[in-house]
Structure formats: structure tokens, C-alpha cells
Amino acid sequence: MMQGDLIWTLVGFILTLLVFSYLFGDNVLFRLAVYVFVGVTSGYVVVLLVDQVLVPRLVTPLMQGSIEQRLLLVIPLILSILLVTKLFPRLAAFGNLSLGVMVGIGAAVIVGGALQGTLASQITAAVTDFNLQSGVLKGRDPVLKLIEALILLVGTISTLVYFQFGATAKPNQPPRRPRWVEMLAGMGQIFIGITLGSLFAGVFAAALTALIDRLDFITLVIYDILF
Amino acid sequence: MRAPFSTALAIAFGLVVLLGYFIPAPCDPANPGLSCTFLGIRVVLLDWGATLAGVAMLVGIVNLALVHWRKVRASGKERDLLSAVFLLAFLITLAAGLWFTPADVRFQRAVLGIQTPVEISLMALLVVTLAYASLRLLQRRSGLMAVSFVISALVFLLLMSGLSGLFQQVPLLREPVNVINRLPLAGARGILLGIALGSLTAGLRILLGADRPYSG
Numbered sequence: 001m002m003q004g005d006l007i008w009t010l011v012g013f014i015l016t017l018l019v020f021s022y023l024f025g026d027n028v029l030f031r032l033a034v035y036v037f038v039g040v041t042s043g044y045v046v047v048l049l050v051d052q053v054l055v056p057r058l059v060t061p062l063m064q065g066s067i068e069q070r071l072l073l074v075i076p077l078i079l080s081i082l083l084v085t086k087l088f089p090r091l092a093a094f095g096n097l098s099l100g101v102m103v104g105i106g107a108a109v110i111v112g113g114a115l116q117g118t119l120a121s122q123i124t125a126a127v128t129d130f131n132l133q134s135g136v137l138k139g140r141d142p143v144l145k146l147i148e149a150l151i152l153l154v155g156t157i158s159t160l161v162y163f164q165f166g167a168t169a170k171p172n173q174p175p176r177r178p179r180w181v182e183m184l185a186g187m188g189q190i191f192i193g194i195t196l197g198s199l200f201a202g203v204f205a206a207a208l209t210a211l212i213d214r215l216d217f218i219t220l221v222i223y224d225i226l227f
Numbered sequence: 228m229r230a231p232f233s234t235a236l237a238i239a240f241g242l243v244v245l246l247g248y249f250i251p252a253p254c255d256p257a258n259p260g261l262s263c264t265f266l267g268i269r270v271v272l273l274d275w276g277a278t279l280a281g282v283a284m285l286v287g288i289v290n291l292a293l294v295h296w297r298k299v300r301a302s303g304k305e306r307d308l309l310s311a312v313f314l315l316a317f318l319i320t321l322a323a324g325l326w327f328t329p330a331d332v333r334f335q336r337a338v339l340g341i342q343t344p345v346e347i348s349l350m351a352l353l354v355v356t357l358a359y360a361s362l363r364l365l366q367r368r369s370g371l372m373a374v375s376f377v378i379s380a381l382v383f384l385l386l387m388s389g390l391s392g393l394f395q396q397v398p399l400l401r402e403p404v405n406v407i408n409r410l411p412l413a414g415a416r417g418i419l420l421g422i423a424l425g426s427l428t429a430g431l432r433i434l435l436g437a438d439r440p441y442s443g
Contacts, residue, residue, distance in 0.1 A: 008336065012344035019348035023355060031309055037345040039313040042288050043320025044338050047329050053281030057274065076275040080282040087286060087293070098279055099441035100233030103433060104241030105276035111430035112248040118423035122416050141402065148406050155413020156420065163421050188417065189372040195414030196372075197379025204357050204380070205387050211351035217344075 013221045016214055126156055155191040162188030230442035237441065241434045244272050292317055316341075382407065 018033035058077065061069045079098040086095035128134075129152055135145035161184040167175035177185065247269030254263035295310035295317075320338065327334040361380065364373055386394075391408065394400040432438040 004336075008340035011340055015341065015344045016348045019345055019352065022352055028309070032312060033345055033348075035309045035313045036316045036341060039316025040320045040338060040341045042291060042313075043317045043324060044329070044342075046285060046288050046321055047324030049281050049285050050325070051329050053278060054285075057278045057281070072271065076278045079275070079279055083279060083282050083286055087290060096230055096233045096441050097236060098283075100230065100235075100237040101240050102276060102279045102283060103441045104237030104239070105244050105272060106280075107237070107430040107433035108241040108244035108248075109273075109276075110426050111245055111434065114423040114426040114430070116248065118419055119427070122420055122423070126416060140405075144402050144406070148409060151406075152409065152413045152416070155410070156416045159414050159417020160421055162417075186371055188414075189370070190375045191410075191414040191417065193372040193375030193414075194379040195411040195418065197376040197381075198383045198411035200357065200361070200376070200380045201383035201387060203353065204384065207350050207353035207357060210347045211354045214344075214348055214351045 009221060009224075013218065016218060020214075126153060129153070154187065158184045158188035159191050159195075160188070161185050162192060230439055233441050234436050234439055237439075238434060238436055240272055240276075244269055244276075245434065379411070383411075 015033050015036070018029045021027055022030040058073060058080065062073055062077070065073070079101055082094050083098040084095075085091035086099075129149035130146070132142040132145050136142055161181060164177070164181065164185070167177045169175040176182075243265075247266060250262045250265055254260070254266055292314065295307075295313045298305065298307040298310040299314065301307075323334055323337065329335070361377065365377060386404070386408070391404060394404045429438070433440070
């Protein structure tokens with residue numbers, strides 16, 4: 001093993017043990033590993049932001065760009081400087097202008113993304129499930145495919161209904177949802193449970209793989225040190 | 228009216244970017260029309276948004292470092308010496324990254340040498356916490372969702388352990404297994420649509436000026 005490899009293997013070994021100390025409860029050793037991790041990651045993110053965002057988008061065009069490019073960058077430069085005032089409580093109100101621009105652009109991107117990226121694509125996928133021809137081409141039984149598509153549609157609708165919390169209030173009675181909504185919401189609970197259960201199984205399997213990897217790593221390092 | 232200038236900027240910038248989604252994207256550079264101009268403005272605004280998001284992240288991290296600096300300098304119970312560890316790790320990484328550049332192999336190796344073992348170990352810890360949490364779930368909450376969650380988790384763990392592939396070999400079981408494997412799609416689709424509708428509402432409320440999260 002080369003010297004550099006040895007150093008990073010030992011660092012990895014120590015950090016793994018520090019994190020695993022959490023099994024005995026929250027303690028200083030675990031927090032030490034987490035603070036180092038957050039510190040290194042924060043430093044790395046700052047370096048990436050400077051190298052990938054600030055220098056190519058702001059500094060370089062301002063230093064070497066044409067007059068047009070420089071003029072176009074005056075506004076983001078001013079907004080960036082205003083954003084920095086958020087670090088100083090007395091001047092923080094000036095940063096609201098930059099936040100307004102950022103939130104406005106972000107909201108528009110979110111609305112566009114939700115419409116095109118999720119709503120349209122998921123509704124299309126729900127409709128495509130009823131295309132029995134594609135199932136037949138793949139050698140699937142069309143009746144089973146139709147049943148599957150119906151189950152998926154009912155599951156999708158009932159899941160959406162579960163999150164509908166609007167209720168009508170009657171005199172001397174607590175507000176309740178209509179009976180049919182309650183029934184659909186009950187079905188929605190089952191479908192949400194199935195989805196979350198499958199996600200849980202996936203995360204658990206991945207975590208188990210990580211645990212096996214770490215235990216294997218610890219065993220190998222101890223073996224290397226001893227023999 | 229709270230923060231009128233910020234609200235005006237948010238609505239104006241947001242609407243221009245949003246309208247860009249409804250204008251056909253391909254524009255002929257040889258014959259630039261109104262759509263080309265509009266598309267150009269939208270690209271510039273998105274570029275500004277990306278720059279500002281980067282600066283905002285930078286401000287956030289600098290604020291985090293300042294909070295830790297205050298904790299190191301504080302006296303009594305407020306004092307946290309582990310914050311010094313954070314600051315040390317932060318400053319060393321920052322200095323090394325600026326000196327070597329993030330593309331440097333040695334710098335990347337050093338960062339990954341710390342990030343990878345901590346990330347994988349934290350992931351491994353999830354096995355214990357998830358197992359404990361799932362055992363307590365039925366004790367604390369027993370309902371349709373909890374029962375279907377536990378049954379689904381067990382079924383999918385079994386299928387992931389290799390049973391799914393085994394069942395695919397049996398013609399009689401192939402279709403039911405396919406249906407079971409696709410069953411989580413229904414809930415996932417419903418949740419995704421719900422998130423999208425929620426995002427749409429929140430975004431439109433901001434663009435209409437009803438919500439002003441920037442006026443604080």
C-alpha cells in the first residue's frame with residue numbers, strides 16, 4: 001500500500017469508527033466526525049461556487065467581456081452585493097430586493113417545472129397505462145394489463161383524495177368529509193402505505209449494503225494492520 | 228403594503244420567465260422576431276437567477292461559519308469547542324481548494340477521503356434506526372396505512388432479496404409479481420401529482436404577490 005493510500009485508509013477507518021460510536025448514543029466522537037464532515041463539505045461547496053459560478057458568470061465577463069456583456073452584468077453584480085448585506089442585521093433589509101428577484105425567478109421555474117415536468121408527464125403516463133396494444137406487443141395478457149391500469153388509476157386518484165382535507169361543518173357536529181371522500185381516502189391510505197413500504201425496503205436494502213461495505217472495510221483494515 | 232419594490236421585482240421577473248415557457252422555443256436567428264427577443268431576455272434572467280442562487284448559497288455558508296465563530300468565542304454554556312473543529316476543517320478545505328483548484332486530483336482525493344467514509348457510515352447507521360423505527364411504528368400507530376406499510380416493506384424486502392427473479396421463472400407467478408412490482412407506482416404518482424399541484428399553488432401565490440417570503 002502506498003503512503004498516500006495508507007493515510008486516507010486510516011482516516012476513513014477512524015471516521016467510520018467515530019460515526020459508528022453513535023450506536024452507543026449521541027456522543028462527542030460522533031459529533032466530531034459530523035463537524036469535520038460538515039466543515040469539509042462547506043469548504044468544498046464554497047470552492048465549487050467560486051470556481052463554477054462566480055468566476056465564470058461574474059468575474060471573468062466583467063474583467064474580459066465586451067462592453068455589452070459588462071453592462072448586462074451590472075444588475076446581477078448590484079443584486080449580489082445587496083444579497084451580501086443579509087450578513088449584517090442592520091443592512092439586511094437591502095437584501096430583500098435580491099431575494100425578491102430570486103424568489104420570483106424561482107417561483108416561475110417551479111410553476112413551469114411542475115406543469116411540464118410532473119403534471120403533464122404523470123397524467124400522460126397514467127393514460128398510457130391503458131394502451132393495451134403495447135402490452136400485447138410485450139406478450140402481456142390484455143385483460144390483466146387493463147386490470148393493472150385500473151388499479152393504478154384508482155390508486156393515484158385515491159392517494160390524491162387522501163390529501164384533500166376540506167370538510168363541511170354541520171350544526172352541532174364536528175366538520176367531516178363526505179362519506180365517499182372518506183372511503184376513497186381510506187383506499188388512498190393503503191396505496192400510500194404500499195408506496196412508502198416499497199421505498200422503505202429500497203432504502204433499507206441500500207443501508208444494509210452500506211453496512212456490509214463498512215464492516216468489510218473495518219475487517220480488512222484491522223487484518224492489514226495486524227498481519 | 229409590505230416590500231413594494233421587492234414584490235414588483237419578483238412579479239415582473241417571474242412573469243417574464245414564466246411566459247417564456249409558453250412561447251415556442253425554436254427561433255430562427257436569421258429572422259429574429261418577438262419570440263427570439265423574449266427567449267433571449269428569459270435566458271438572461273435565468274442566468275442572473277443562477278448567479279444570485281450561487282451568491283445566496285455563499286452567504287449562507289459564510290453565515291454558518293460566523294455562527295460557529297461566535298460559538299467558539301462565547302463563554303459559559305454557549306461555548307462549543309467542536310465549532311473550532313468545523314472552522315478548521317472549513318478553512319483548510321477552502322484554502323486548499325482555492326490554491327489547488329477543485330479539479331486537482333489530490334484535492335479531490337482529500338475531500339472524498341473524508342466525505343465517502345462518513346456518508347457510507349451514516350447510511351449504514353440507517354439500518355439500525357430504520358429497523359428500530361419500523362418496530363415502533365405498529366406499537367404507536369396502528370391503522371390502514373401502518374399495516375399496509377409494514378406488509379409492503381416485508382414483501383418488497385423479500386422480492387429484492389432475489390425472490391423476484393426466481394418468481395419470474397415461473398410462468399404462473401410472472402404476471403402477479405409484475406403487478407405487485409408496479410403497485411407502488413399508483414401511490415407514487417398520486418404523491419408526485421400532489422407535490423406538483425402544491426408547488427404550482429405556492430408558485431402562483433408568489434407570482435400574484437399573495438405570498439412574500441422575501442419581505443422579512
